[in-house]
Amino acid sequence: MGDATVESPSWRLVEVGRIVLVQGDSPYRGRIAAIVEIIDHKRALIDGPSSDPKLVVPRQAVRLTDVLLAPFTIPKLPRAARTGTLKAAWEKAGIDNQWKEGNWAKRKEQGERRKALTDFDRFKVMRLKKQRRFEQRKALAKVQASA
Numbered sequence: 001m002g003d004a005t006v007e008s009p010s011w012r013l014v015e016v017g018r019i020v021l022v023q024g025d026s027p028y029r030g031r032i033a034a035i036v037e038i039i040d041h042k043r044a045l046i047d048g049p050s051s052d053p054k055l056v057v058p059r060q061a062v063r064l065t066d067v068l069l070a071p072f073t074i075p076k077l078p079r080a081a082r083t084g085t086l087k088a089a090w091e092k093a094g095i096d097n098q099w100k101e102g103n104w105a106k107r108k109e110q111g112e113r114r115k116a117l118t119d120f121d122r123f124k125v126m127r128l129k130k131q132r133r134f135e136q137r138k139a140l141a142k143v144q145a146s147a
Contacts, residue, residue: 019034
């Protein structure tokens with residue numbers, strides 16, 4: 001018989017220590033937290049002791065339909081860990097830095113910058129996009145002409 005290798009699945013699991021992005025109609029929408037305890041198959045207890053005050057989420061129960069699972073975890077976090085324990089593990093795992101370097105945070109920041117643009121700023125962005133498109137088409141035409 002051949003050797004079989006068992007690998008963990010590639011999807012994200014609801015587990016203690018999993019980082020989530022709060023969604024729904026929560027006042028903490030767009031902030032990150034960690035799953036501290038799984039209440040039942042529809043709810044979990046989360047806590048977000050971030051060092052960034054804009055990302056702090058107090059301990060609360062949320063529906064799993066109101067959160068998105070992030071690819072980050074806090075390894076070996078004990079179930080129902082208190083806020084102090086969670087904060088120490090959060091900082092040790094470097095969750096804030098991982099989040100800021102991730103695509104979700106970058107896209108969110110880009111969206112906030114776009115919302116803050118004035119009419120003249122949007123006009124300048126449009127002109128820059130036109131200029132970039134012109135340069136790309138010019139380079140493409142040059143490549144096609146030489147081929």
